Amino acid sequence: MRRYAARYIKPNDRLTSFERLEIYNRQYWFRVLGSMAEDFPGLRKILGERRFDDRCRAYLTECPSRSFTLRNLGSRLEAWLRHNPQWVRGKEVLALDMVRLEWADIEAFDGEAEPVLRPEELDADSVSKLRLRVQPYVQLLELHYPVDDLVLQAKDDEGTNFASNAVGELRRRMKVRAVVALKPQKIFLVVHRLDFSVYFRRIEREEYSMLKALHGGDRSLAP
């Protein structure tokens, strides 16, 4: 790498070619790892900071950004983890559940919205032709762990400033216990937004099936 750097980049009186290139390398990882940490606080809590950074480095090395916006940096993380379960060995299901929920949170936050159907727009003629659809930003998840509780706690912790290291240490130990104590539990979740805020709402299996069918444009639900 030093040889390549020297071939293209001028040294100056303080830094070698490689050192100048290294400034950009460090800034790159600082930026993308920071973005991943911001988008996936729950996965970070499950894995721990160092392991989270290591996994993100591996992911971004194989799946670098293909979008003009950092918002989409984690869009392929779920697929990558499915192909590389060794990176979350022992926590495969929990980690995948969390990644799916955190990506759904991003999509629900600023995803596209269709105009809402209003009651006054319905009349006897139109009802027979009515085709209901779910807003494209609404995300439906079938999960094996109640990770919604954990991600809310993770977000809460990220936004908390501790005045004392001792208190911080105590909270960190509590966080670890929260992850360890999380028992498998099948849940159905709709991640949606109302008045521009994102909500995680647990629903029954039947509600999930109905919404899933509507999401997929299932015409068998038509009257």
Added chain:
Amino acid sequence: MPANRFNNFTNYGIGIGLRAPHYDHILTRKPVVDWFEIISENFMIGGGRPLRILDQILEQYRVVQHGVSMYFGSANRPDREHLRRLKSLVKRTGTPWVSDHLCWGSVDGTYTHDLLPMPYTFEAAKITAQKLRYVRDFLEVPIAVENVSSYAEYHVSEMTEWEFLNEVVERADCGILLDVNNIYVSSQNHNFNPLTYINSVPADRVAQIHIAGHSKFEKFILDTHDHPVLDPVWKLYDRAIQRAGHTATLLEWDDRIPSFQEVHDEALRADRFLADTQLKVAV
């Protein structure tokens, strides 16, 4: 001179960057601010709260769009979907001009999300200018290109950075967003006189000016946007407006963001230089 075809013949004063920690303050207190600069990419989305906030801001304030991912210096053609979204936002905001950086940062659709310095060659200037013209024609709004701060220079460069900037804007016939902090940072990292740079820029093409803070390290200076503007940058700003006139000026503060009032007060420090400039012109 400040109102020119590169800023759509506007006479904007001092603005600040619209940042999330200040949303509540702005929407509830409604402070007097001449204009806000937004990062285009933050609002090139399908819907949700960011666009709702933007619409509320647009009801009361003037907004100018600044981009970070067009990468005029990258060899590939602009992505049509990217341009389509950007144009949609341009229509929404009514921005009088659009700016982005004179840099590269993507290769074949893979993005670094960094503002990487260009090799200052005639070939690179030609390709960059072609891309600038293409984007401007698509968006149908004037474009100003911003000089970036840099930490590396290439062996292949055939000219100085300011000569390259001039070559690009002349070929593209576009405006300049002159970032005086970036000029200072690069001058310290590459050992050149920043006044030479300022004095070489075609003043009649300056559409807007950026000011910001930076951080000093032992062997280089980093463009961090997390401090008040430092004295050497104010001196360069003074010289820039002596040449370009009372130009739309924007304070960038993107990290460790203090209160709205602190950011706004820092931006308004530019007023004393603008007033001095007007006095000198009057005399």
